[in-house]
Amino acid sequence: AKIVDGVVTPYASGEHAWEMSVLRVRQSWWxxxxxxxxxxxxxxxxxxxxxxxxxxxxxxVVVVTDFAACGYSANEGLIGMMGE
Incomplete structure (x- = not known):
């Protein structure tokens, strides 16, 4: 999710935005x-x-931004903090 003007919004846009914003990761990774x-x-x-x-x-609900420092990449998904 993103927070825009204090409102929780889906990261994806368009029809079914919340469904398109869902990420799945291995439990051990999480x-x-x-x-x-x-x-x-x-x-x-x-x-x-x-x-x-x-x-x-x-x-x-993970809150992400457009900056890689948040641990999310639009191309790769959740990546965590690189180098840590």
Whole structure:
């Protein structure tokens, strides 16, 4: 997801943008790198889950930017912090 003017929005655009923004990674990779990413939590996560009809106990929403330093590449997906 991206945060634009304080609003959580899908990274992808167009029809079915949230579905197009979904990423899948191996659990072992996520366990190793999850702390490298900004994630929604608290009230923003609760609101997103309510809007998207998701269970907050199972939802993970990674907040990305257009800068590689956020650990996301539009070409490669989640890449983590390079060199770490």
């Amino acid at each position: 366990d190793k790198h999850k702390d490298e990413f900004e994630r929604l939590d608290g009230e923003p996560l609760r609101k997103w889950c309510a809007q998207q009809h998701q269970d907050k106990d199972f939802a993970t």
